[in-house]
Amino acid sequence: MSKARSAFTGALVRISTRTGITSETWVELEEALLLADVGVRVADELLAGLRAGVKAKEIVDPMQLVTALQSEMTARLAGADRSLHLVAGDADSPNVWLFVGVNGVGKTTTIGKVAAQQRAEGRTVLLAAGDTFRAAAAEQLATWAERSGSEIVRGSDGGDPSAVIFDAIERASARRIDLVLADTAGRLHTKSNLMEELRKVRRVAAKGKGRVTEVLLVIDATTGQNGLAQAREFGAATMTDGTGVTGVVLTKLDGSAKGGIVFAIETELGLPVKLVGVGETIGDLVPFDPAEFVDALVQIS
C-alpha cells in the first residue's frame, strides 16, 4: 500500500511543527480530516475525544495531538475480520463472491485482479458476466478471464443477470470449480427497480449448489459523503439471513483521493474494508492495512 502514501503537504505538517495547541490547530486538524472525506460527523467525534485529552492535560503539544488522532483512528479500525471467506465444502458446491456497487467504481477490473490472485493461489475460478446492461461489459470481463486463466459464463446483452449468474454457478458446480466471481451492473442505489434486480440476483445466487460467501461492495476512493448511502442501500438490498454486504473494496487509492469515506463506512456501519486497489496491474490489489491507511490519511512528513 506504499503506493497509496502520497505526499501529504497539508495542514498536519504545519500543525506538528507549531508550538502549543491553538484554536488554529483545531481548525487545521478538522480541515485535514474533512479533506480526506471522512465526513463532518466522524471528524467532530474524533476531535471531541482529542479535546477531552487536551483538557485533561494528557495531550500537551501538537505532535502528540496528531499521534493521538492516528492511534484513535487505528484503534477504531482494529479487530475487524478482513479475510476473504472461502468455505470448504463439497466439490460441486462452489464459493460465490458477488461484486456490487454504483457505476464506474471498478467492479469488473477488481474481479479481474481477484481472479488472477485466486488462480495464482491454485484455485479454479469462473467469472459470471452479470453486467448485461453496460455495452461491452462482458467483453471487458472476457479479457480478464483470458488474462487470468479463468472460465467465463456470459448471457445475452440486456438479458436477465440472475439467470446468467445462476447458470454460471451451475456450470462451476458441474465442473468442480472452486470459486465463482459474479460481476453485476453498476447501479445507483437510488434506482429502486435496479436494486430490486440486485435483490433477485442475491436470492438466485444462493438457490443452486453455490454458497455465497462474500458480497463485496466496491467503492471508489474519490467518493464523497454519498458513499455512506451507497453502503446502506447495497447492504439492505443484499440482506439475507441478517447478512448483507460482507466487505468493502476500496479502489483507485493510487490517485490523489484519500478514500476517507470508508473510515466512516467501516466505523459507522461495521463493514470491514478488505481489499484496496492501488493501480491498474493485476498485482495492484492488496489487503487493507488500517495502520498504513490511517497513516496516509493523517500523515506527518
Add this chain to the structure above:
Amino acid sequence: MFDSLSSRLEGIVKKLRGRGRLTEADVDEMLVEIRTALLEADVNVGVVRNVIARIREQAIGARLSEALDPGQQVIKIVNQELTAMLGGETLKISYASRPPTVVLMAGLQGSGKTTSAAKLARWFKSQGRQPLLVGADLQRPAAVEQLRTLGRQIDVPVFSEPGDPVKTAKRGLAEARRLGRDVLIVDTAGRLSIDAEMMEQVRQISKVVEPNYTFLVIDAMTGQDAVGVAEAFHSTLAIDGVILSKLDGDARGGAALSVKEVIGRPIAFASTGEKLNEFEQFHPDRMAGRILGMGDVLSLIESAEQAFDQDQAQKAAERMLDGEFTLDDFLDQMQALKKMGPLSNVLGMMPGMPKEMKGAEIGDDALKPVEAIIRSMTALERRKPELLNGSRRARIANGSGTSVGEVNRLVKQFQEMQKMMKRMGGASRGGKKGKRGLAGLAGMQGLPGQGLPGMPGMPGMPGQGMPGGFPQFN
C-alpha cells in the same frame, strides 16, 4: 439521509422571532449549520471557507424582512450566493467555421466519459449536427467496443484503431474530414491526475486534434478530491466546461460548486440517467437548492408545467368551480403526476418533506390500484359516482383486482374532495384569486404553497397542498 438544512435551522430561527436585525452571533450560529450542510454535500473545504465568509458579510446586519423568517432570509442569501457561483456565463456551443468542431473528453477512470461521449453525440445530433465518435481509450479492455455499441444505438459512426491513442485521435480527425462529419468527439482513457505519463498523453492528443471544446467529466458523487482533479486537468488541457455525470443519484453534488469555483469554467452538461437521452444542459439555479439539501423546487414546478396541459388544467379548474369535477378528471391528474417521473423523485424534490417520506417507501405502484379502480368503472359511473351501489362496487373490485374496501375508500375520498371543491368554488366564484388558486390546484403550477391546505392529500404533508386531490395511500 442528511437532516435537511431547513429543519436544522428551525431551532435557531425560533429564538430570532420578533427581532429587527440579525446580529453577528445569530448569523454565526446559522452559519455553523450551513457550513455543515455544504460539507455534507462534498463542497471542498477551502471553497466552503470562502463561501461562508462571503455569506457572513452579507447576512450580518441585514434588516429582517417581514415576509421571510430569519432562517429563510439567510437561506435566500446563501442560495443567491451559490447560484451566482455556479452560474455566470453559461457555455454556448459555437461551431467551428471550418468543420469539424472538435470536442475532447477527459477525466478520471469511471467518471463516465464513454457514456457521456455518446450522450453528447446524441445531443449534437438533436441540434442537427452530424457527429463522429473517436474511441481513443485503448487502455481499458473493451472500451472501444462499448463506444461502438453506444454509437450503433444512436446511429452515430465510431472510428477507432488499435495501437497508439494519439495517432488514433489524429486519424479520427482526418476521418471526420473525409466523411464530412461536422462534429468530432474524442473519447479518451480514464487517467489519474497525478499520473504524469498519462497526463502527457492526453496533452498530446489535445495537441494533435486542437479541440474547440475540452470537457472534463466529473462524477456527481466525487468528494473533496474534485478540486485537485479539476486543477490538474485544467492546467494540462485548459478545460472549457464540465460534464457532471451520475446526477440522477442522491449525491448532493457539491463537487460541481467546487470545480466551478477553482477552475472558473461552467458546468456545461449534466447526465441525469442511464438512458442516452437523459442528458441536458446544466441549470445552475437548481443546483444550489440541491447542494443545500433544500429540495429542487424549480425542477418540480417545471416538470409539472411540462407534464400538465395548460388547457386541460384550465378546463379541470372550471369544472371544479362548478362542482363538476369527475373521476375522469381525477384520472387525468394522476396521469400528469406520473409523467413528472417516479413518485419518489417528485416527493424528494419537495422541500419540507418529512424525513420518513423521503425514504421513498411510496413506489409508483401506490397509484396503480387507484388507476385500476377508476378504469374498471363505466363512463357513466365515472361521471356520477353516486350510482355506485353494492353490486357495482363488487364488480369494480373484481375488475380491478382490488377489494370492495379499497373501492369504498376511493369513492369516499373523491366525494369529500368534490364537496370541498364545491365549497371553494362557491366561496371564490368570480374572485380572481380563488380561480387562480384552483387552476393551480388542478394544474399544479401553484406548487408549493399555493395549493389548497387541508386537501385530502398526502398524509403528513405539512400544510402545502399536494397536487390536486391526491388519493391517500395505504
